[in-house]
Structure formats: C-alpha cells, structure tokens
Amino acid sequence: MYLILLGPPGTGKGTQAKLIAERLGLLHIATGDLFREAVQQGSELGARVKAYMDRGELVPDELTIATLMERLLQPDAQAGVVFDGYPRTLQQARALDDALVSAGRVADAALHITAPDDEIVQRLSGRWLCPNCGQIYHEVHRPPKEDRRCDDCGGELAQRDDDKADVVRARLERQRPPEELLEHYRAQGRLVDIDGSQEVGAVTRDLLAAIEQMRSESAPKRA
Numbered sequence: 001m002y003l004i005l006l007g008p009p010g011t012g013k014g015t016q017a018k019l020i021a022e023r024l025g026l027l028h029i030a031t032g033d034l035f036r037e038a039v040q041q042g043s044e045l046g047a048r049v050k051a052y053m054d055r056g057e058l059v060p061d062e063l064t065i066a067t068l069m070e071r072l073l074q075p076d077a078q079a080g081v082v083f084d085g086y087p088r089t090l091q092q093a094r095a096l097d098d099a100l101v102s103a104g105r106v107a108d109a110a111l112h113i114t115a116p117d118d119e120i121v122q123r124l125s126g127r128w129l130c131p132n133c134g135q136i137y138h139e140v141h142r143p144p145k146e147d148r149r150c151d152d153c154g155g156e157l158a159q160r161d162d163d164k165a166d167v168v169r170a171r172l173e174r175q176r177p178p179e180e181l182l183e184h185y186r187a188q189g190r191l192v193d194i195d196g197s198q199e200v201g202a203v204t205r206d207l208l209a210a211i212e213q214m215r216s217e218s219a220p221k222r223a
Contacts, residue, residue, distance in 0.1 A: 020204070020207055144157065
C-alpha cells in the first residue's frame, strides 16, 4: 500500500503520517529524512544529494525520485509506504506516478488534510518561548499561568519571528498544496479530503476509515 499525505503546514500532517505508518505497519518517508539517510549511507545517489544540500539548493525532482525508488527497494519498504508531504508539485506527482508504475506499483490514496486558515495561523502563531530556560508555551494549548511570563523562572516570554501571524500567513500561501496537484489525484479518484481541525485522534480515525474505504473500492469483485 502506498499512501500520500498532503496538506499545508499546521494541519498535523507529519504527526498523522507517523501514526498511520505505525498503525498499518508501513514505512514512513519524509524527503528531508530520506536525503539525510542517503547521505549517511554514502551511496552514489547520496553523494549527489549532498552536493545540492551543501550548496543550499533544492534537490532536483529526477534525483529525488531516484532516491525514493532506491529506498523503496529495501526490505522494510515492501509492505508499503506513507509519503509525508511529497509530492509537492504536479511535476513531482507525475514523476512519482511513472516511477511507481515502472516498478509495478501505484499510489493507493492521496489524503489531503485541511483546516481553516485562521485556525492554522492560530496553531502556528500561538507559540511563545522563554529565552532564559527554554520552556515553550502555546496561547491555547499550553498557556502560562501569568500572561507572557514563564511558569518556571518568571522570564518574559518571546516569540520567534517565523512564528508571528503575518509570517505564518505568508508561509501558508507558499506551502499549501497547489490546486493542480490536488486535481491530479482527484481526477484519478484517489483524493480524499480529511478535516484536520479535529483533535489528533479523530483525524487519525478519519484517515484510517478513508484508507479502508479506498481499499474496499479497489479490491477485486467476486463473480
């Protein structure tokens, strides 16, 4: 089984990818981890990936796909894979489709975790930290007892620049899955939208139900 998890930052996509992979006994692959693993192994592909990473450049799609396919040949990938946040573009999706088909495989479902922009901004911009002791707080999920003061040391809490609401909104616009990518999987009948505004357990439940539904629909019908 090959599952693709899509969604903007702040929807819990990475957390859900790990939970689903563990629950179903699948390999969890995020491209950042994949690249680091390839570099550590010292393979020829890893050396090529490292050259781009050392220059601070994006790894080209063809090299990303080659690295993915090399990883899919390893024993722990034979039961299937959860792709975490990849592909990010229509070009990458088409390349992944072709690579999987060439290996006699297919993506079973593209699970798109969604949430209202305002809620995502609240999730990502609500984080505050204590510069003195490093404690992390959240305005909603873990507020300090005293406004803007650390519970442990009394230090004044601060917010990182990239956690500020206007920066989060700009990041959200850049990193949400493009409509053409969603349409690619929608046209294949593989796209399922999941409400990511729920609590973590409910999102996991809905993801598993959607996967089971896709499984039953793709299973061969008995005569």
